[in-house]
Amino acid sequence: MADLRTNFLGIRSPNPFWLASAPPTDREVNVTRAFKAGWGGVVWKTLGSEGPPVVNVNGPRYGAIHGADRRLLGFNNIELITDRPLQVNLQEIKAVKKAFPDRAMVVSLMVPCDEESWKAILAAVEETECDGVELNFGCPHGMSERGMGSAVGQVPEYIEMVARWCKQHTRMPVIVKLTPNITDIRHPARAAKRGGADAVSLINTISSIVSVDLDRMAPTPTIDGKGSHGGYCGPAVKPIALNMTAEIARDPETHGMPISGIGGVTTWRDAAEFIALGCGTVQVCTAAMTYGFKIIDEMTAGLSNWMDEKGYATLDDFRGLATPNVTDWQYLNLNYVTKAVIDQDLCIKCGRCHIACEDTSHQAIANMVDGRRMFVVKDEECVGCNLCVEVCPVQNCITMQPMAAGSVDPRTGRVVQPGYSNWTTHPNNPMAQVAAE
Ligand SMILES: Cc1cc2nc3c(=O)[nH]c(=O)nc-3n(C[C@H](O)[C@H](O)[C@H](O)COP(=O)(O)O)c2cc1C
Numbered sequence: 001m002a003d004l005r006t007n008f009l010g011i012r013s014p015n016p017f018w019l020a021s022a023p024p025t026d027r028e029v030n031v032t033r034a035f036k037a038g039w040g041g042v043v044w045k046t047l048g049s050e051g052p053p054v055v056n057v058n059g060p061r062y063g064a065i066h067g068a069d070r071r072l073l074g075f076n077n078i079e080l081i082t083d084r085p086l087q088v089n090l091q092e093i094k095a096v097k098k099a100f101p102d103r104a105m106v107v108s109l110m111v112p113c114d115e116e117s118w119k120a121i122l123a124a125v126e127e128t129e130c131d132g133v134e135l136n137f138g139c140p141h142g143m144s145e146r147g148m149g150s151a152v153g154q155v156p157e158y159i160e161m162v163a164r165w166c167k168q169h170t171r172m173p174v175i176v177k178l179t180p181n182i183t184d185i186r187h188p189a190r191a192a193k194r195g196g197a198d199a200v201s202l203i204n205t206i207s208s209i210v211s212v213d214l215d216r217m218a219p220t221p222t223i224d225g226k227g228s229h230g231g232y233c234g235p236a237v238k239p240i241a242l243n244m245t246a247e248i249a250r251d252p253e254t255h256g257m258p259i260s261g262i263g264g265v266t267t268w269r270d271a272a273e274f275i276a277l278g279c280g281t282v283q284v285c286t287a288a289m290t291y292g293f294k295i296i297d298e299m300t301a302g303l304s305n306w307m308d309e310k311g312y313a314t315l316d317d318f319r320g321l322a323t324p325n326v327t328d329w330q331y332l333n334l335n336y337v338t339k340a341v342i343d344q345d346l347c348i349k350c351g352r353c354h355i356a357c358e359d360t361s362h363q364a365i366a367n368m369v370d371g372r373r374m375f376v377v378k379d380e381e382c383v384g385c386n387l388c389v390e391v392c393p394v395q396n397c398i399t400m401q402p403m404a405a406g407s408v409d410p411r412t413g414r415v416v417q418p419g420y421s422n423w424t425t426h427p428n429n430p431m432a433q434v435a436a437e
């Protein structure tokens, strides 16, 4: 059976699944339930400075996007950091860590952007004997308007400065949690590294309005007739998180920096994808809030079974294996030619592929053959775009088949070339011609 044990910055956990800083990690009773259920670690709900705790709205704080089957696809919240007194949180963190010494206990922090505030909170948190801290530079609502959260995460110089203070004032590992509300994620990640941070975690939530209530004419969630933007998360944000993770993993300046992957992790497969892009752990929020802590059973069993099938004994055996295969468009192989092929035994003759290709692609799927309703790809028109595969309601009914080198592509009349050739040297690329001259 595969070994799921994880060592991230010296923080050990029995599996790579940590609960992200959010309501599931807000208090002792929740975290105890989570650890009993089998979660490998938690990042405790973000703590603020000593003093009167923040105040949350008393009305709805969540919104969602649902699929046609009412499955939750995207989740939105306008919640702030913990609204419980600092001392209560610290006592509970200490108690839970003592009760579960084998689990990762990381504490999320967000305090005003001055050195004294960070020094003070770090000293207090160290006394809990937790395993590390995560700096919340990501929250896009409520706290950012007060100069914290994503207001810091959007300015690489601030990230570097605060990371440096934290490394000076604590012996604990420091993880910088990044905001996706930025154009190029590499800049804040590089800043975290320059500041001496031990790792980055990403993503925090994406600024969003999930819907407008057309009766009240206000964004949802609606508080007495008004709404404000919130933070988007859940399955819908996973592609954004994976891309940002890959950008950091393959950037020469941050390559090799430990990453904790967050954003839409709902199944073991999502976790495996983040790990394949180099993540040391994954963090989960929305899936736990939607389905409860027991999903950890399917996550660990699924990951372990898949690793057994593939012959991966430990997480290190496949960590980062997908990163070298992430490239820029200009390096994709232009000699690689594919055609769509429809499996007539699986086809239910719904016609969606035909309509999609006819109206918006290359008119490459016939809907009639010898006077009968039948869907067949015309190789002489097919550009291999894959749209039909994505719109077909039957999984694996349409597949993309590569053409053999040496055969003639009936669309272009050209022989499919062997080997690899990309845009940088293509004759149609004006820059390639300039370089050649
Ligand atoms: C209700 C709610 C509250 C959250 N509170 C925090 C927080 O206090 N600190 C923090 O760093 N992230 C917070 N997050 C963001 C999550 O930790 C996580 O980064 C994000 O939800 C993406 O993961 P997911 O797609 O698994 O939900 C919160 C998310 C939700 C939904």
Ligand code: SF4
Residues within 6 Å of the ligand: 339, 340, 356, 357, 361, 362, 363, 364, 365, 377, 381, 382, 383, 384, 385, 386, 387, 388, 389
């Ligand atoms: S791959 Fe694209 S062009 Fe080819 S049949 Fe499908 S939709 Fe049409």
Ligand code: SF4
Residues within 6 Å of the ligand: 342, 346, 347, 348, 349, 350, 351, 352, 353, 354, 375, 391, 392, 393, 394, 397, 398
């Ligand atoms: S979309 Fe799929 S099932 Fe429907 S006609 Fe096309 S190939 Fe057949």
